[in-house]
Amino acid sequence: MLGGNVEAVRGANFRILPGKVTALVGESGSGKSAISQAIMGILPTVAKVGGRVLFNDTAAGAKPVDLLSLETDGSEIQEIRGARISKIFQEPMTSLSPLHTIGNQISEVLKIHTDADKAERRARTEELLGYVGFGNPKRAYDMYPFELSGGMRQRAMIAMALICRPALLIADEPTTALDVTVQAQILQLLRELQSKLNMAMLLITHDLGVVANMADEVVVIYHGDIVEAGPVDAIFRNPQHPYLKGLMAAVPHFDMKPGERLKALREVPVKAGTLLGTQHVKKAAGPDVLVSVRNLCKTFSTRSSGWFGSGTTSRHRAVDDVSFDIRRGECLGLVGESGCGKTTVSKILMRAVTPDQGSVTFDDGEGAVDVLKLDGAELKALRSKIQMVFQDPVSSLSPRMTVKNILSEPLEIHGRGDPKSRVETVRSLLQAVGLDQRFINRYPHSFSGGQRQRIGIARALALVPQLLICDEPVSALDVSVQAQILNLLKDLQKELGLTMLFISHNLAVVDYMADRIAVMCSGRIVELAPREVLMRNPVHPYTKSLLAAVPYPDLDRKLDFDALQASGCSDQRQWGAQFSDGGEENALFPADLGGGHYVLARKSADARELRP
Structure with a gap:
């Protein structure tokens, strides 16, 4: 195996002012985290570093010191690290x-x-x-x-x-994996603490909405080179470098016109016409509704630890009386905070989880079938028609299988073709998602996050399904790669006539992808409407709070932290009487506001009063 030197950062120069927030912006692999590790003195031992990192800790009365000149495990850097310079890591579960x-x-x-x-x-x-x-x-x-x-x-x-x-706080992607409402709370908290302690902050992120709401100065890094730096006002209102302009154009936002595409930095050529069965999918006739879900409920039991199985048992209603339809050829968006039941609903549709009650009807023109009662060969046949793209492309692909094995496995399981034709199908799948056919014998670890997600999409398309369930398919990806994947999914949907259930907590992404949107909270769908209606005229307090918590990459539309509910928008006590559950005599039900717009409200509430 050949090795060599990788120049992760080249001649980076920038400043972090006392009491100010400096945002370091760039894609994965651009050198952001390497810079933060150099400041903290925690670079890997194989790394070679040059230049200076001058730390001028005037608050502690210390003299300016070049952090790179200190021994990485010496007493001087240990006195600084953790006390005067601290770091918030990206993934708290693995860092605690x-x-x-x-x-x-x-x-x-x-x-x-x-x-x-x-x-x-x-x-x-x-x-x-x-x-x-x-x-x-x-x-x-x-x-x-x-x-x-x-x-x-x-x-x-x-x-x-x-x-x-500390005098300096380094926040490395502190909100990447968080819901939009939790993210807003964390950003508010960081801003308050930074102001109260007069603390300098280096905010590492690829989210330009976070930058617009937090930063005083911005530093843009691309492949190890700093390509633009300056005050946040100048960066956003008058960007100069093509890379920064490209990043801004790749961010989905609520002001996009119908049919407008995200401008990915590197476009993926889509050739869905090479897939087997394409014409069959586009011409498939059938009823308007492909999937009908009615009154789904699912409760999970958890038991606190105790000797020999003893201990108290608690029950959690993850899905509570959920009903919706997915129309043929549409993309239905399902949004909500983590833990609201989105993924549980998708697993029920896939028959990976069995609900306590309710029904799921699938009708692709060959007759309506009750999904929850299928077994054996019938269930196997259904699973070829419903496929899933998972959230984490790393853990959902086997590290021991090549791309050829990963993509041909569904074909082998369902008895499609012979070994020679399967290889041709794999090549067609790679071409369809914009990957080079030379990658066919590579393993997942040799691909980037965006490329791995494309492999996951190709695997889901191998059987040419009728319904594609996308569970947070871009939440772990950079803005530029996210634009690639979203455009890819839209192109595939158009060319293959796919029906999609798109699950996300990012409302701007769902706004770009979906035709209709269902908003889920605490196991229930609280609002369901066509995309343009929901975005312009939300009725339910939870939907309004979700929209209010989205950070825009726009200096003129900053988050109103004071207006956001500190207790979290899923707190029903904040909703008002007509939207809160008051027992059986005032049970909640979907009030019809007309035009396919439904909102969960008390039976005693007048639907006319719920209009915005």
């Missing part, structure tokens, strides 16, 4: 120890850098946990990371980074 409580991990920083005793460390940790948004800090202190949601884990990471009141 699963074997220690949140409180232990945060107070450990105080133990290393201060002389505080155990009682004082606990008191200061609980105080900060309360400040970053934990409702019961004493209880949170003794909780483990797996007991917290993604947003709460990220808050714990923020508390750990801020416990020593």
